[in-house]
Amino acid sequence: MEKTANVKLKKWFIEKKSEADEERLFVFHHAGGGATYYMPLLKELAGRYSVYFVQLPGREFRINEPAYESWDKLLDDLTEALLPYLDKPFTFFGHSMGAIISYELAHRLKKRNIAPKHLYLSALAAPNIPRNDYSMLPDEELLDKVFDLGGTDSDASLNNKLMAMILPTLRSDLRLCDTYKSVECEKLDIPVTVLGGDDDNVVGIGDLLEWEKYFGGFFEVRLFKGNHFYFRDQFANLAKVIAG
Secondary structure, three states, X not given: OOOOOOOEEOOOEEEEOOOOOOOEEEEEOOOOOOHHHHHHHXXXXXXXXXXXXXXXXXXXXXXXXXXXXXXXXXXHHHHHHHHHHOOOOEEEEEEOHHHHHHHHHHHHHHOOOOOOOEEEEEXXXXXXXXXXXXXXXXXXXXXXXXXXXXXXXXXXXXXXHHHHHHHHHHHHHHHHHHOOOOOOOOOEOOOEEEEEEOOOOOOOXXXXXXXHHHEOOOEEEEEEOOOOOHHHHOHHHHHHHHHO
């Protein structure tokens, strides 16, 4: 059966339920990105999990909604959107900005005595590592930086209309990332796997290892060949790690 059959579009998700629906995976996208970027994971994971690709406003099918400018508002709204779906065991995977969201949601859910089975935090430096100031770059430099990271084809820059649509959301996302500071002091007793590319010139192995300070249980770092978007050409390898 085609793995993308029976995919449903909801306000906050692209949803693909498994037949058994015994365990759920929530995937949180990167800054300036969207849910569809991660849909190749379905090929390997659709039988293992019911998969929910989270879609923030300001992109793809939510392009007409303003992007968030506040972490508190984003996390408050997303927590309420997720709660009805957390009645089964669940796992979070987040890449870059999505890893921030995964981590902060785990803290908020802990206060409700709810916890994911596992966190997968991808290509994000630990909270104690200084943030970048990408959101302050001029348009051309910002786009060059995005292309250098490897998440977007530089050919996209030829489409001026597309770039004009992407830039406001990208800047809003990056402002959140640039100013992110975790206020949580208590360690999370949740199994965590921190993921990254061995040729990532933004997030190094030392930045990934620092995450151990924030967790009190199982902790591991897994490196892949590649840059900040190491999984772009190896979704199957990433899926094998998430599948456990």
